[in-house]
Amino acid sequence: MKPQSKFRPGKAGCESLLFIVRGYHPGTDPTTAEGDPAPMDTLRICATDILEVAQHLKKWEPNFSVRSIRMIGLIVLLSGSPYQE
DSSP: OOOOOSOEEETTEEEEEEEEEEEEOTTOOSBOTTSOBOOOEEEEEEESSHHHHHHHHHHHOTTOEEEEEEEEEEEEETTSOSOOO
C-alpha cells in the first residue's frame, strides 16, 4: 500500500494547492491592551481542495478559531510522482 500524499496527478506532473488559514489558537486574546485587533495566527496547509483543509483542521487543530481561508498557490512536483520506485 502506497502512503497517502497531498499531491495528485496533474497537467505538469503532480499538483497540490497551498492554503493559508488565519485565526486564533485557544487562549489567545484577539485584542491587544489598547483594544486593537491582535495579529492572527497563520497556518499553511497543503491540500487538494478546501474540504481537505477542513478535515485537516478538524483532526489536527480542533480548537483553532478560523477567521479566513485563502488558496494562495499551486505547488507542482515536476518529477511526475512522489512515489518513485
